[in-house]
Amino acid sequence: MRGAGCRVEKEKVLKLPKTVIFVCSARLGWHKTLVYIDPTTRGANWCSGDNDDRPWICVGVNRCWWPGVVSALLHEAFECVADARGHVLEPLGSFDTDSDGTTLLMTHAQFSWVAAKAGEFLADVLPKIQKAFNKAKKARHAQ
Numbered sequence: 001m002r003g004a005g006c007r008v009e010k011e012k013v014l015k016l017p018k019t020v021i022f023v024c025s026a027r028l029g030w031h032k033t034l035v036y037i038d039p040t041t042r043g044a045n046w047c048s049g050d051n052d053d054r055p056w057i058c059v060g061v062n063r064c065w066w067p068g069v070v071s072a073l074l075h076e077a078f079e080c081v082a083d084a085r086g087h088v089l090e091p092l093g094s095f096d097t098d099s100d101g102t103t104l105l106m107t108h109a110q111f112s113w114v115a116a117k118a119g120e121f122l123a124d125v126l127p128k129i130q131k132a133f134n135k136a137k138k139a140r141h142a143q
């Protein structure tokens with residue numbers, strides 16, 4: 001999914017639900033980005049932030065396996081950096097926050113830069129989000 005409204009349409013800024021758990025903050029490209037998990041949902045979201053709000057990524061971990069969490073984090077980190085660099089194009093006149101209609105357009109050199117920044121972010125975040133994921137899994141099994 002995509003936090004498309006964050007930069008362009010203020011009224012569509014994605015808000016985090018109250019069920020999220022803060023994991024860490026980490027540098028993603030130019031920005032410190034807040035990372036959350038949501039033990040009550042699946043799928044993932046990100047928001048590039050606006051005004052006083054920092055960018056964030058939230059991964060839903062309800063009944064997810066670990067590789068799925070890694071994939072979701074990679075997807076969102078990549079998309080967040082690509083968007084910050086202007087590589088995510090929306091269809092003209094689109095007011096949708098869904099990412100299915102968007103196109104990522106970049107040269108191989110730009111792809112390398114985006115991949116490098118997403119990789120650095122993952123190296124920093126993965127140990128922390130794995131800890132939070134395991135804790136949330138344990139809590140669910142204890143219920």
Ligand SMILES: [Zn+2]
Nearest residue numbers: 001002079099
């Ligand atoms: Zn996406």
